[in-house]
Amino acid sequence: MDIDLRSVFSPASIASALELLPPVRTQIMDLIYPEAKRVQHPLPVLGVNEISRVIKNMPVVRRGTPAVPMPSSTQAISYIEPQPVDVEDFVTATELNNMKLLNQGGIDQWRNNKVELHRSAIRATCEALCGMSLSGALAYPMKVQGGYDTYSVSFGSILTSNPTTLWDDGAKTLAGILADLIGFVTTVQDAGAGSQIIHLCGITAFTTLANEVISLSAKGNIAAEVNEKGINIAGFVIRLATGTYYDYLTSTTVKFIGDKELFSIAIDAPFKFYYCAIDDIEAGLLPMPLFISQEVKKNPSGVELIGHSKPFPVPVPKAICKSTVIA
Structure with missing residues (x-):
């Protein structure tokens, strides 16, 4: 059976695999950033004017008088640029050749295993970012050319x-x-x-x-x-x-x-967890929790499966x- 990896890992196919897999549970993300607070954000950046804003009860106004201004944010910067999580799994040409012996059910199971592998790595990273956000800041390892640097974001003092x-x-x-x-x-x-x-x-x-x-x-x-x-x-x-x-x-x-x-x-404060737009043409530059792209390699021959996500927790420091x- 011929293998079309673009079809196997299309957004619809990945979504189908995620529905079949058992849910992943992690303490901080599930408690502080539950499903209801997770948002797919269509842009690659986030405005920060809402991040540290805490809304208290407001006074009523006499009819015909100006509205009461909402509390303003104290953040000095205008935008935050969330950094992506990109993880790679190499599939050899030998493995792909052997997959020709599988029927559609076998290919679907292979896909589900790959999706679960990438999902697990990305969810562990999401949980790490969520846990770190409780300090009011992120200071997380960031891969750069030649080693690691620090991915730093400050949300304000807790x-x-x-x-x-x-x-x-x-x-x-x-x-x-x-x-x-x-x-x-x-x-x-x-x-x-x-x-x-x-x-x-x-x-x-x-x-x-x-x-x-x-x-x-x-x-x-x-x-x-x-x-x-x-x-x-x-x-x-x-x-x-x-x-x-x-x-x-x-x-x-x-x-x-x-x-x-x-x-x-x-936990009833407006904590938010954003999945920002993914920097990948095959993903349509759209936001989604997980997308898997493919890149052909020649030596050794095979395909890199690259799992993409751009998660970003926004805590409420106060x-x-x-x-x-x-x-």
Whole structure:
């Protein structure tokens, strides 16, 4: 059977493969940038005038008087140029020749495997960018001629609020921890960012808090427990955050949320995740989560399958509060 790779990896064919594959789940992207907040953006750049804008309630105006101006952004630059994620998988001429023995079902399965390979690499990169965005900035490895550089974008400073008495202090009580959690929520709400707030905790802080809850919950009147969903203290649920990414500049693995940290995030704030227009003629210069182009090579003979995407998370810095909760 003849193989037409352009047909095998057409946008419609890739979309069909993605529908057949099981969904990919990653913690930060699914919690902070869920499907409803993902947008296909038709341009290769993004205006930043909306990025750090937080809208609070506004006063009414007397009939016949001028409208109240919306809060303006403090960003100095006008546009951000998101950088692409391009990943390559080489298919030898031998493999392509052997594929002539496959029927259409076999070719579709081969395509699905290739699509899943590229999707996995791009989704892992999306998750890394999303996790890093919680700091209010991106400082991500960027491949350049001859090595790596840093892809840097600043969205603005996130909020901070640290407890007066840390959670691993022997004098700390459950009532004190509850008061701290209320304080973190208040810090975010006072910034006008949102009201549906989740708490993500680093590994050491989480285990420290879990031990505190187990030892103190039987001694007080505050309902608290540790279960498969996290740590619940009087209705405040603290989830364990274990996400990491590999830093190609330093050859180290970096955690999204530090071991001693807790992040309180208003997930109803206007976080956005953009898929910007792809820099590829075969893709029609259009935005899409994944496109796979082909490039013929002669030595060795084969085809490079290049997976393209241009993902870009836009956090709301004033909806994110970082706290150092243990020493």
